[in-house]
Amino acid sequence: MTNERSVQFQNEQGATVTVNYGMPAPTDYGPKPPFSQLDANHDGRVSQSEAQAYLPLVNDWLHVAHHAGSITKAQYDAWNG
Numbered sequence: 001m002t003n004e005r006s007v008q009f010q011n012e013q014g015a016t017v018t019v020n021y022g023m024p025a026p027t028d029y030g031p032k033p034p035f036s037q038l039d040a041n042h043d044g045r046v047s048q049s050e051a052q053a054y055l056p057l058v059n060d061w062l063h064v065a066h067h068a069g070s071i072t073k074a075q076y077d078a079w080n081g
Helices: 055-059 061-065 073-080
Strands: 005-010 016-021 045-047 070-072
Touching: 055 061, 061 070, 061 073, 070 073
Parallel strands: none
Antiparallel strands: 005 016, 045 070
């Protein structure tokens, strides 16, 4: 299921113009990996570079990290909901 929509109109030359907009259906990335798997250097924090291993976390990085350079297990668990 997508959230994409389209609208059609005629331009000044009389040609029909179709505009598609919206968001595609989200990609299923599967279950979120355990914190320990993302913490590749085992320092108890996940850095933004370590987070690259799980795209949804990278996409939410500013929300989860609150502008910090890394996140704790508690922050990750809170993001997991």
